[in-house]
Amino acid sequence: MATAIEFNNVSKQYRLGLVSTKTLSHDIHRWWTINIRGKEDPYLKIGSENDRATKADSEYVWALKNIDFKVEQGDVVGIIGRNGAGKSTLLKLLSKVTGPTTGTIRAKGRIGSLLEVGTGFHPEMTGRENIFLNGAILGMTKAEISRKLDEIVDFSGCERYIDTPVKRYSSGMTVRLGFAVAAFLEPEILVVDEVLAVGDAEFQKKAIGKMQNVSQGEGRTVLFVSHNMASIRQLCKNGILLKNGTVEKMGDVQDVVDYYLSSMQTVSDFNREGNGAVRITDFRIRNTSIALGEDLNIEIDIEALQNVEKVDISFDIKDESEKQVAHVASNDDDYQISHMNPGEKKTIHCVIKNVNLAPGGYTSSIWIGTHYIEYDMVLNCIRFSVVQSGDFIKRVTPYDRFSKVVLQSKWE
Amino acid sequence: MNETQEWTTVIKPKDKLWSIDFKELWNYRDLTTLFVKRDIITQYKQTILGPLWFIIQPVITVLMYMVVFGGIAGIGTDGIPQPLFYLAGTCMWQYFADCLNKTSNTFVNNSSLFGKVYFPRLIVPVANVTSNLLRFGIQLLLFIIVYIIYSITGCAASVNLYALLFPLLVLMMAGLSLGFGIIISSMTTKYRDLQILFSFIVHLWMYATPIVYPLSMVKGKVVAGIDMYTVMRLNPVTPVLETFKYGVLGAGEFIGWGWLAYSFIFMSALLILGIVIFNKTQKSFMDTV
Numbered sequence: 030m031a032t033a034i035e036f037n038n039v040s041k042q043y044r045l046g047l048v049s050t051k052t053l054s055h056d057i058h059r060w061w062t063i064n065i066r067g068k069e070d071p072y073l074k075i076g077s078e079n080d081r082a083t084k085a086d087s088e089y090v091w092a093l094k095n096i097d098f099k100v101e102q103g104d105v106v107g108i109i110g111r112n113g114a115g116k117s118t119l120l121k122l123l124s125k126v127t128g129p130t131t132g133t134i135r136a137k138g139r140i141g142s143l144l145e146v147g148t149g150f151h152p153e154m155t156g157r158e159n160i161f162l163n164g165a166i167l168g169m170t171k172a173e174i175s176r177k178l179d180e181i182v183d184f185s186g187c188e189r190y191i192d193t194p195v196k197r198y199s200s201g202m203t204v205r206l207g208f209a210v211a212a213f214l215e216p217e218i219l220v221v222d223e224v225l226a227v228g229d230a231e232f233q234k235k236a237i238g239k240m241q242n243v244s245q246g247e248g249r250t251v252l253f254v255s256h257n258m259a260s261i262r263q264l265c266k267n268g269i270l271l272k273n274g275t276v277e278k279m280g281d282v283q284d285v286v287d288y289y290l291s292s293m294q295t296v297s298d299f300n301r302e303g304n305g306a307v308r309i310t311d312f313r314i315r316n317t318s319i320a321l322g323e324d325l326n327i328e329i330d331i332e333a334l335q336n337v338e339k340v341d342i343s344f345d346i347k348d349e350s351e352k353q354v355a356h357v358a359s360n361d362d363d364y365q366i367s368h369m370n371p372g373e374k375k376t377i378h379c380v381i382k383n384v385n386l387a388p389g390g391y392t393s394s395i396w397i398g399t400h401y402i403e404y405d406m407v408l409n410c411i412r413f414s415v416v417q418s419g420d421f422i423k424r425v426t427p428y429d430r431f432s433k434v435v436l437q438s439k440w441e
Numbered sequence: 442m443n444e445t446q447e448w449t450t451v452i453k454p455k456d457k458l459w460s461i462d463f464k465e466l467w468n469y470r471d472l473t474t475l476f477v478k479r480d481i482i483t484q485y486k487q488t489i490l491g492p493l494w495f496i497i498q499p500v501i502t503v504l505m506y507m508v509v510f511g512g513i514a515g516i517g518t519d520g521i522p523q524p525l526f527y528l529a530g531t532c533m534w535q536y537f538a539d540c541l542n543k544t545s546n547t548f549v550n551n552s553s554l555f556g557k558v559y560f561p562r563l564i565v566p567v568a569n570v571t572s573n574l575l576r577f578g579i580q581l582l583l584f585i586i587v588y589i590i591y592s593i594t595g596c597a598a599s600v601n602l603y604a605l606l607f608p609l610l611v612l613m614m615a616g617l618s619l620g621f622g623i624i625i626s627s628m629t630t631k632y633r634d635l636q637i638l639f640s641f642i643v644h645l646w647m648y649a650t651p652i653v654y655p656l657s658m659v660k661g662k663v664v665a666g667i668d669m670y671t672v673m674r675l676n677p678v679t680p681v682l683e684t685f686k687y688g689v690l691g692a693g694e695f696i697g698w699g700w701l702a703y704s705f706i707f708m709s710a711l712l713i714l715g716i717v718i719f720n721k722t723q724k725s726f727m728d729t730v
Contacts, residue, residue, distance in 0.1 A: 144557045145558075
């Protein structure tokens with residue numbers, strides 16, 4: 030198949046900090062070096078790798094560094110990675126919103142980009158007027174929009190308000206109208222950034238369905254950025270994992286997503302709750318994939334920042350649809366840490382015995398606290414899967430998706 | 442190796458100095474008309490007087506000039522009735538100043554839009570200059586009404602053949618404001634100081650243009666050894682304004698084809714320079730704005 034998009038050694042540099050007098054002096058230095066002395070840009074050499082967590086040693090940072098890949102025509106590619114990995118920068122370069130610092134991007138066909146829904150909506154204009162304006166901004170001609178107007182209005186479900194100024198719309202309606210316009214774009218290459226994460230559940234379902242039609246039906250090339258692994262798995266064939274501005278892994282979407290989920294297990298990547306009297310500093314699980322009925326081994330490092338009298342630990346295990354299936358607590362086993370001084374560190378080892386959850390993927394939060402105080406909670410950080418193997422049970426019939434646990438039985 | 446010819450989009454760090462894609466601009470013509478429509482529709486939404494403001498502003502300005510410059514300062518108007526003289530100058534100047542102010546903020550005002558989607562950025566200032574024509578047209582209508590009233594009562598103003606230059610004069614005003622505006626907008630993406638400086642300069646510029654006084658008054662005036670008459674005519678807006686006032690009012694004398702040509706060449710050079718700078722800026726401004 031033909032190549033539709035080609036990134037050739039593309040890098041993008043950003044300057045950290047504020048634009049100030051220093052900017053002017055750098056500009057003068059840069060201008061002097063390039064134009065008068067005829068040398069290369071002095072600031073291109075010194076950029077540092079884009080890792081948010083570490084303190085920058087240079088004022089310049091590479092948001093993307095030496096990106097090299099090709100996308101086949103008709104392919105649907107999911108781009109994943111942590112916040113700040115460079116996903117949006119990559120889409121911005123492809124959408125021509127900003128230019129690369131070095132390297133070349135080549136593409137075949139009209140590129141339609143959807144980095145935001147409802148770009149350029151004017152609150153004082155009616156829904157209908159905004160459909161035309163937004164459509165034209167996205168690259169449609171007036172004739173094209175007129176032809177699709179009825180479909181767009183119908184898809185948005187805003188027919189009743191179509192001649193009302195958009196400022197009177199609820200935020201949900203604005204988003205629906207914005208997405209509806211974008212959904213009827215017909216470019217050869219479609220670039221989509223996280224826009225499906227809006228609206229209510231019903232509309233999201235509709236939006237994903239529409240995306241699926243767009244990408245599968247007409248041989249269109251789609252680049253899709255999302256943090257929602259379920260929709261990435263559902264929509265995409267291939268995946269690209271970005272890490273600190275470089276391509277960490279690319280290939281079949283299932284592999285890339287699995288790799289991403291298992292590789293990003295450090296505490297700072299997850300949402301936290303709690304007062305911080307004791308912090309969870311790290312956690313490890315011995316095996317991210319266990320056979321049915323096997324034990325799950327988890328180790329947690331904690332550090333006290335204040336004097337605490339008592340620390341309990343627990344896990345909330347949830348299945349793939351985010352429904353809680355189990356709660357495991359340290360006091361189930363009469364285990365308790367009785368006292369910790371500030372600065373004191375402890376490592377706790379927990380074995381969850383004979384996990385008989387139905388085969389599938391699970392996540393768990395780690396919680397530490399007491400009856401009435403929450404010290405720290407790292408949300409959905411542990412990921413593991415249970416696979417049907419081993420001799421816990423001889424099962425012939427596959428489990429349906431509603432089964433939550435596997436029960437052993439004796440028959441006579 | 443024929444494959445290279447198939448690419449329809451090639452994105453590189455730097456383009457050639459002159460890489461305006463006029464075909465692309467033409468492809469986006471619908472967007473231009475929609476922007477014009479948006480500007481016109483939304484300008485006076487939720488105001489009680491609405492487009493009446495188009496008329497109220499020049500009327501009050503002219504009254505003010507009549508009191509301050511015509512009355513208190515006693516500055517002559519080449520024998521033209523004061524309201525006509527001031528109104529002619531104000532209409533033209535206001536169009537120029539409005540366009541300039543609006544286009545000079547193109548990047549800063551539209552950064553959220555430009556940050557999300559690509560279209561030829563030049564569309565926005567071009568749409569600005571076009572949509573301001575409506576306001577100019579309405580003010581011109583006011584001028585014509587006042588003109589007719591004065592003609593009936595038999596006054597000195599006399600329209601002549603030079604009035605036929607009017608379309609060209611408007612084009613030159615639009616070109617000059619567009620040229621200056623896009624250069625300023627390109628420069629202000631990084632350093633906002635310039636924005637403050639330029640709005641101040643536009644303010645002062647008006648006094649360097651014969652609006653509240655006739656150009657004939659400057660003739661022979663020498664300040665600090667510099668012939669002010671020459672300096673005034675070097676201001677590219679002056680020949681346009683003077684030709685307009687001479688054509689429709691018969692005020693003063695014709696400034697001469699030479700100066701009008703100077704103004705036209707100035708405008709063309711400014712536009713070319715502006716487009717080059719604007720084009721260079723539009724690629725990277727999102728990182729600095």
